[in-house]
Amino acid sequence: MLKRSKLFLLIFFMISTILIVIIYKQFVVEKPKVVFVFRTLDNQYGEIIQAGVEQGCKDFGIDGLVMAPKNGTAEEQMKMLKNVLEEPPDVLVVSPAISPDIISNLEEFVKRNIPVLLIDTDEPWKNKTAYIGTNNIELGRKAGILMGAMLQPGDKVALIGRESSVERERIKGAKVSLEAAGINIAAETLKLSIEDKEDNQNMIKVIETILQQHPDLKGVITSTDYLAIPVVKVLQEQGLTMPVTGGDGISKMVELVEKGTLTGTVAQNPYDMGYLSVQAALKVTRRVKIKRNIDSGVDIITEDNAKQKLDFLNKVLK
Incomplete structure (x- = not known):
C-alpha cells in the first residue's frame, strides 16, 4: 500500500512538473x-x-x-x-x-x-x-496653417525639402494651406539629397540664395527639423527674424520655440x-485584425506646450 502511494505521488509529481514546464514556456519563454x-x-x-x-x-x-x-x-x-x-x-x-x-x-x-x-x-x-x-500631407497642411496664422495675406514664403516621396507630400500639404490663406510661395525646392543633415553646407547655400533672390521673404517651411535648424542659424547670422517650421519634434527645434526664437513649429510623434x-x-x-494605416499624429508646438514637450523628450532619452 505504501509503495503504491509513493508511485502515485511520483507520477503526480512528474505530471505536475511537465505541466509547469509547458505553462512556463507558453507565458515566459515563448514571447x-x-x-x-x-x-x-x-x-x-x-x-x-x-x-x-x-x-x-x-x-x-x-x-x-x-x-x-x-x-x-x-x-x-x-x-x-x-x-x-x-x-x-x-x-x-x-x-x-x-x-x-x-x-x-x-x-x-x-x-x-x-x-x-x-x-x-x-x-x-x-x-x-x-x-x-x-500622415505627411496632414503634417504639411498643419505647417501651412500655422505659417498662415503667423503672416499676412500676400506675404512671401519659401518651401524647402529633400528628394523623397515623404517630404514631397509634406510640401504638397503645406502649399494647399498657404494658398488657401493667400500666402505667396516665392521659392520652392525639393532637390536636396536625402542624406543631408542639420549641418549640411548645401542647405545653408540654398537658404542664402533664396534670401538674396527674395529679400522680402517673410517665412520658411522646411520638411524636417534637420533642414529648419540651419535655416534659423543663417537667419540669426543675418540679423533676420521670421517664422520657420520643421517637422520632426527633436529637442533642438523645440528648444528654439521654448526660448522664443521661433513662434511655433509642427512635429511628428516618433x-x-x-x-x-x-x-x-x-x-x-x-x-487580431489591425488598421491598414495607423496614424501616430502631428503636434503643433508653441510656447504654451514647448516645455512640456522638452520634459517628455528628456525623460524618454535618458
Whole structure:
C-alpha cells in the first residue's frame, strides 16, 4: 500500500512538473519575436522612435530586436534584411530605405508568411500588413496653417525639402494651406539629397540664395527639423527674424520655440510611432485584425506646450 502511494505521488509529481514546464514556456519563454529594422538610428529622431519601441516591448512582453545600417544606405539595409531572414522573426517592422529594390527584399518575408509592418516611411506595396507613422500631407497642411496664422495675406514664403516621396507630400500639404490663406510661395525646392543633415553646407547655400533672390521673404517651411535648424542659424547670422517650421519634434527645434526664437513649429510623434508599432505587431501575432494605416499624429508646438514637450523628450532619452 505504501509503495503504491509513493508511485502515485511520483507520477503526480512528474505530471505536475511537465505541466509547469509547458505553462512556463507558453507565458515566459515563448514571447513573440519581432525585429525592427530602421534606416538609421544615428540621430535623435531615430533615438526617440527606439525609445518608444523599447518601452512597448517591455509593456507588451515582446522579444524585440532593434537594428539599423551603420551608414544608413539602402545596400546595407537590404543585406541586413537578408541576415534577419536566416533566423526569421514572427513579425518584421521596417522603415524601408529609398531604393527600387527594397520591396523585393520584403517580399521574401511575405513568402515565408512573416507579416511586414512599415514604420515612418510608407510604400505603395500591396503586401504590407500596415503602415504606422505620420500622415505627411496632414503634417504639411498643419505647417501651412500655422505659417498662415503667423503672416499676412500676400506675404512671401519659401518651401524647402529633400528628394523623397515623404517630404514631397509634406510640401504638397503645406502649399494647399498657404494658398488657401493667400500666402505667396516665392521659392520652392525639393532637390536636396536625402542624406543631408542639420549641418549640411548645401542647405545653408540654398537658404542664402533664396534670401538674396527674395529679400522680402517673410517665412520658411522646411520638411524636417534637420533642414529648419540651419535655416534659423543663417537667419540669426543675418540679423533676420521670421517664422520657420520643421517637422520632426527633436529637442533642438523645440528648444528654439521654448526660448522664443521661433513662434511655433509642427512635429511628428516618433515615440508614439515606435510604441504603436509594437502594439500592432503583438496584435498581428495574435491574429487580431489591425488598421491598414495607423496614424501616430502631428503636434503643433508653441510656447504654451514647448516645455512640456522638452520634459517628455528628456525623460524618454535618458
